[in-house]
Amino acid sequence: MGPEEFRQAAHELVDWVADYRLKVADLPVRSDVAPGEVIAALPAVPPEAPEPLDALIEDLDRVIVPGLTHTQHPRNFAWFPSNASLSSVLGDIVAAGIGALGITWQSAPALTELEQVVCDWARQLCGLSEAWSGTIYDGASTASLVALLVAREKVTNGSQRRGGLQAEDYPLTAYCSTEAHSAVTKAALLAGYGAENLRLVPPRRPGREMDVAALASSMADDAAAGRRPAAVVATAGTTATTAFDPLAEVCEIAGHYGAFVHVDAAMAGSAMLLPECRELFAGIEAADSLSWNPHKWLGSVLETSLFYVRQPELLVSVMSTNPSFLRSSLDGSVVQYRDWGLPLGRRFRALKLWALLRLEGAEAIRGRMRRDLANAQRFASVVGQETGWTVLAPVKLQTVCVRHTPGEMSGEALDKHTLAWCEAVNSSGLAHLTPALLDGRWMVRVSVGAEATEWADLEALWALMQLKVKAVL
């Protein structure tokens, strides 16, 4: 396809995208397609001859849109905000259009250096010190994996350059709260620690922050038994309840053992842009690495996950390779992001965050997040005042955890009721919520923060929740 044909087709698709965003509020939030329905609606064999753009657009409307749960919908309260702000989409259009290849600094200097610039802009906006150097990953799962790999190599003084983790005599142990994201467990397993060497530290109360006394005692026990405490992953904003592990205490305890501390702030990290929220992250400067996802609440298009380290040379020592075909005379004087993470090649990831920050401006982004915080507080207050309804955890940011308890209902009957009214809300198509376990019992998370969500959407949700609770009783 030549540039002129592209120009015409892209104009059509841009209109399609704008029209989609205009109508998304009127679509059912959750797709009700059955498993296999999308597959069945598409040809089983690939096209030999070119198809016209109209055929593609027709399938977008006929198959793809009905097959989507609409993340950008104003009444999407499921999982967490995953805003693809249209200003960020603009940056991503340029990234795709340029088609730059980031494998070395030389292959696309601006791709590397703009990533340095926007990582530093984001650092400043978060109130983080100049000690942090950043890069962009695809997501926080990758960040947790990299952090646990770096911790492994730090504590073993580079085992991978010798006989590997398998040649180590004393087992390394890793620590996180039971409330940490499942990606942390996955990362510990993939990094080779083994499930038996991952300590799931209990929270102070169900769903709350890590019990640091339990962490201290667990690390002491391991050290006394000849194991080597290597890494602690602290969570700033848990998935279920947005609880914050006490970072200062975690870092102090870990420091006794020389253990690496990674802070997983995937969703909540955006809140660091708000000075009034920074107390939640107190102590973060003592950590070794930190990740948060501008592709969640902040509004950058997926996949924009920031990973910051205090010792880039340690990261590079674990991740670097230097094959002949990638060498250049500039190697010592530039950043080679291929040595900062798992992939060699990358697309021009920085453009979508750059466009977001420039076209929106930091003040407007902060204003939007403050709107969400206020809406979440107000929603919690309204729900908490209604008989039978409980707000189950402190509303630290924009997530409200609720449960409806009819009379004396408890145990499995209550679980069944919770899942039933949540499903009734979701199957209405008018709003989308996700249930999660808290202390072994189901509750429902109302995750406020879609860019389009206003208070009227939360009012509508609340009316719907009350209606569906009655309907399922």
Next chain:
Amino acid sequence: MGPEEFRQAAHELVDWVADYRLKVADLPVRSDVAPGEVIAALPAVPPEAPEPLDALIEDLDRVIVPGLTHTQHPRNFAWFPSNASLSSVLGDIVAAGIGALGITWQSAPALTELEQVVCDWARQLCGLSEAWSGTIYDGASTASLVALLVAREKVTNGSQRRGGLQAEDYPLTAYCSTEAHSAVTKAALLAGYGAENLRLVPPRRPGREMDVAALASSMADDAAAGRRPAAVVATAGTTATTAFDPLAEVCEIAGHYGAFVHVDAAMAGSAMLLPECRELFAGIEAADSLSWNPHKWLGSVLETSLFYVRQPELLVSVMSTNPSFLRSSLDGSVVQYRDWGLPLGRRFRALKLWALLRLEGAEAIRGRMRRDLANAQRFASVVGQETGWTVLAPVKLQTVCVRHTPGEMSGEALDKHTLAWCEAVNSSGLAHLTPALLDGRWMVRVSVGAEATEWADLEALWALMQLKVKAVL
């Protein structure tokens, strides 16, 4: 930014992209910015107030474009083709615009199922059997890492669910050719095998395919010494010379030890679309996993790397997590791609490959690749007939490895000459080539296959090479 403001801005940027593609042939292929120049040209602090689109576009023209080495340039012969076909860009615009979130099937059924569809389309186009199930990764480095992790867990029968790799008594060993991509070494180190347990098997001749007798002997030695051969990474199309390891023999040898075989066909995999090239991949059906990158020669926008396995249940057993907030009643009946790789969340990656295949059609894509194969053969023939010039390796696909030897020059003097004329070509801005080591000596790779490259571009390159060789002598 609202949909109407986006519509207007996106139209402007689409025109900017089309104009960029129209003029790219007239730009210097390689950027000549100095390290730090892009950073210095941009504000050190983030914007508080929104900026107009014009300011962004001005910086694209003033800073970003001059800071790019132009991957889509018709005289880009560096590294490997990394085509962002404009038809694929269209699909990626839709992906960014929809802003779907792939974390479970339910969060975006069409995102998951379209990925199943296009992975299967690509499988059929490659002539691979129905035994393969695919998913999309960011790149082949991730594929190699995942393959080595799965191999580790297969051979240890799930060590990560116990004490991890560190608790294993007998070391696992992994094998690849010395010509394998640096990402394979990186993957083996990160997966915990350790450098001492990675065997770099020599090629039959410098720069050629793996010596399978050496592989057999190395595996036998390890097994005899109580080590456990766990994984072989075979390369189908090496980076330096596009050599093909003999897959049938590699798989047979590995089979004696129950070792997992991964085929890294990152660049060359696109050639499987051409029936006349499939002989190069003979034996691939006996491998356990396979990766190739439609974001290279084929033309899909970065990051589109296909990863196929024969036993998805094994992959899932290594990669799966099942936290409460991601569970649904449909879990048994749908594919959950979060359990097929490292990341939890993904953007709508399939759209860019879907759009490419539909808007171009397979036959036209094959035609373009056949043009490149013919151009590479013709170029090799022209160069090989000229006094002083040598084509150093068989031209299996689209890469031509060349050296110019003035008189009896050899050793370091020859290296210096090679790097000098290559740099002279690159600094002219008229074409871009990358040097690489072959048997310890520098040569220059001419990687044909940019979508815009026609024979006239290769003629121009050849004239330029001859000119610069004289200029540096």
